[in-house]
Amino acid sequence: MTLLTPPDDTDRTALAPDLRSLTDRAARAWTERMAVRELGDGEYAVTTDSxxxxxxxxxxxxxxxxxxxxxxxxxxxxxRIAIEITARRVPAPGMQRARCDACGTETFVDEEVPAPHLCETCRLDPGDVVRDRETGKRLVVVRVTDDRADERIIESTGRSVAAHETNEGYPATDLVVDAVYLPAAVREESPREYAFPHSRLERTDAQLLDFLD
Ligand SMILES: [Zn+2]
Ligand SMILES: [Zn+2]
Structure with a gap:
């Protein structure tokens, strides 16, 4: 973790617009009570107080x-729709509401991207360098799968990922992440893939490039 010092006092920012300086329409977009719901294809239903x-x-x-x-x-x-999108209360066009398959929080995901859906905090992409919380070893993510840890069977043992003894501390419902160990990931032609429960892997700031020599 990198600790940062607080910003200095010169950068003064207003959090809401100055309603006195807005046109009547712009001010009402901020202050009137409206219910907003996304309909898809860039369309939104806005229900007014009346x-x-x-x-x-x-x-x-x-x-x-x-x-x-x-x-x-x-x-x-x-x-109002523009304001609600900026405040992340409704998804922007092309995005949709989804529950993160790893932590359960509500998030917005690209409509085109298939499951599993992951929030910004849980998201792992192929090529990301992660740390195994059990051994401290570094791995490279190959893919985040839609399989649950208690459903995926490890071929060599005939047992599920969740049933593997070093995975006992992680939820059986975790998504399975396939990953390869470093440095094999950058040195071997076809390094062996291992299956992990999602929460056993911790994101790191390291990049695959750091391991190329
Ligand atoms: Zn209108
Ligand atoms: Zn999440």
Missing amino acids: GHTYVVDLPDRSCSCPDHRIRGEHCKHLR
């Missing part, structure tokens, strides 16, 4: 409300 529901098409920069349709304005609904 109970009307309008559909915003973000890529098209359009809204089904009279303000937009008749006056052609960037209405408060359109602005």
Whole structure:
């Protein structure tokens, strides 16, 4: 871990916009009570305090409300969607809501990317250098699978990954991550893959490049 000193006092930032300086529409986009729900394909339903529901098409920069349709304005609904996306309350176009398959927190993932879905904290990508919490050894991630540790059978033992004695301390429902040991990963043609419960592997700041000599 790298500890950082706090920033100095010169960088002053406001967290909310100054409503006095905004146009009426922009101010109402921030302050009015609205319920927002993603519909997919860049469309969002916005329900106002008065109970009307309008559909915003973000890529098209359009809204089904009279303000937009008749006056052609960037209405408060359109602005509200932009605010909600920035605040990560709704997914941006092309993203969808998902529960992280490793830790269970709600996150937004690319619509195109198949399961397993992992949040930013749990995400492991092929090529990432990780540390085995049991042995301290470094490995390289080959793939994060959709298999659960109690479902995947290790061929050489005939038992599941979860049943392996060094994996007893990790949840049996963990996703299985296939990985290869360093330095074999960068020295051997086809290094042997080993299966680990996801939470047994710890992300590191090391890069595969650091192990090439
Ligand atoms: Zn509108
Ligand atoms: Zn997670």
